[in-house]
Amino acid sequence: MMDNEKIIHILKDHEGRFVSGEIISREVGITRAAIWKRISALKSMGYVIDARQNMGYRLMRSPDILTPEEIQYRLGTKIVGSEVRYYPVLESTNAEAFRVATEGGKDGLVIVTDHQTGGKGRLNRTWFSFRRQSLSLSIVLRPKIVPYVATMLTYMAGIALYETIYALTAVKPSIKWPNDILMSGKKVAGVLCELNTETDVVNFAVIGLGINLNVRKNKFPAEIRDASTSIYEETKKRVKRVTFVKELLRQFDYWYGVFLRDGGDSRILAEWKERADIVGKDVKIRSFNEEIEGEVVDVDPNGALVVQTKEGEKKRVIAGDLETVVLPEG
Numbered sequence: 271m272m273d274n275e276k277i278i279h280i281l282k283d284h285e286g287r288f289v290s291g292e293i294i295s296r297e298v299g300i301t302r303a304a305i306w307k308r309i310s311a312l313k314s315m316g317y318v319i320d321a322r323q324n325m326g327y328r329l330m331r332s333p334d335i336l337t338p339e340e341i342q343y344r345l346g347t348k349i350v351g352s353e354v355r356y357y358p359v360l361e362s363t364n365a366e367a368f369r370v371a372t373e374g375g376k377d378g379l380v381i382v383t384d385h386q387t388g389g390k391g392r393l394n395r396t397w398f399s400f401r402r403q404s405l406s407l408s409i410v411l412r413p414k415i416v417p418y419v420a421t422m423l424t425y426m427a428g429i430a431l432y433e434t435i436y437a438l439t440a441v442k443p444s445i446k447w448p449n450d451i452l453m454s455g456k457k458v459a460g461v462l463c464e465l466n467t468e469t470d471v472v473n474f475a476v477i478g479l480g481i482n483l484n485v486r487k488n489k490f491p492a493e494i495r496d497a498s499t500s501i502y503e504e505t506k507k508r509v510k511r512v513t514f515v516k517e518l519l520r521q522f523d524y525w526y527g528v529f530l531r532d533g534g535d536s537r538i539l540a541e542w543k544e545r546a547d548i549v550g551k552d553v554k555i556r557s558f559n560e561e562i563e564g565e566v567v568d569v570d571p572n573g574a575l576v577v578q579t580k581e582g583e584k585k586r587v588i589a590g591d592l593e594t595v596v597l598p599e600g
């Protein structure tokens with residue numbers, strides 16, 4: 271741990287109460303003059319710290335920032351978030367995570383930013399970010415799996431997002447195949463899974479998560495305004511970014527544990543099916559240049575939708591965009 275991180279964690283352990291300079295000095299191993307300088311730096315980062323001559327330092331409030339010392343404080347995860355890198359701005363956290371992973375970045379490493387200038391969706395689409403109002407982060411994963419299991423990583427991320435939103439808002443979102451998280455039928459979050467693979471192994475995966483957290487409706491560009499929403503718009507309550515990120519990493523860590531124990535398939539798929547609620551629905555899917563219409567009769571172990579068309583054919587749909595979902599009659 272860096273000195274700053276140690277000081278913040280000591281102050282947080284005693285939040286609202288004074289800790290003497292002597293104790294901090296002993297635990298961190300720096301002089302009291304050095305502590306004074308660090309405390310000034312922390313104040314400029316937005317920490318509200320009360321400093322008194324004979325009492326020491328007292329943390330009154332922490333800023334809503336996504337630094338490793340904030341995110342990792344009492345995070346309690348096994349793998350996800352064991353390393354966190356924060357940047358005020360990036361083109362894309364997925365691109366950065368991919369680069370870091372190529373250089374050996376470890377399982378569970380998190381890249382997070384206040385703002386993306388070139389956020390990506392699937393198939394080179396644009397993902398809009400809103401400085402300090404939306405969340406953009408990516409997680410490097412190194413599961414020992416074969417490529418065809420990788421769809422389950424997207425599903426796992428969907429479950430983690432679903433559970434995080436539910437835990438923090440008490441509102442159940444819905445999962446729209448393959449990777450959209452909706453509230454009131456509008457997109458509130460998206461997942462982008464990118465892989466580095468060889469023929470029969472996945473070297474690493476990067477899971478990108480974009481969440482419209484405290485974004486106001488009028489900030490969405492016109493082209494997505496009608497189809498998008500934010501957690502704030504759905505609940506009229508602001509959630510601290512760091513609170514959301516910590517819960518998300520804990521959920522992610524839990525479900526990643528499930529994924530690894532099950533060798534990647536059955537349990538994640540079953541949990542996803544329960545939340546996505548798609549089996550039995552009539553759908554219209556645009557998959558590359560094809561349009562497929564019919565009833566979803568199953569989701570196979572590789573995550574593909576099995577669609578029974580009106581012509582009586584069964585088609586497997588691995589990738590695409592769900593255009594419409596029609597509820598079965600009755």
Ligand code: BT5
Pocket residue numbers: 361362363364365386388389390391392393395396397398399405406407408449450457458459460461462478479480481482494497498499
């Ligand atoms: C996704 O793609 O939904 C994946 C989004 C992943 C974003 C994260 S942010 C962190 C990480 N770094 C990145 O560069 N990306 C990941 P897709 O299913 O292709 O949906 C993209 C479409 O969603 C766009 O074409 C828009 O129509 C719509 N869209 C774009 N920005 C949006 C937003 N902020 N909220 C709702 N919808 C949006």
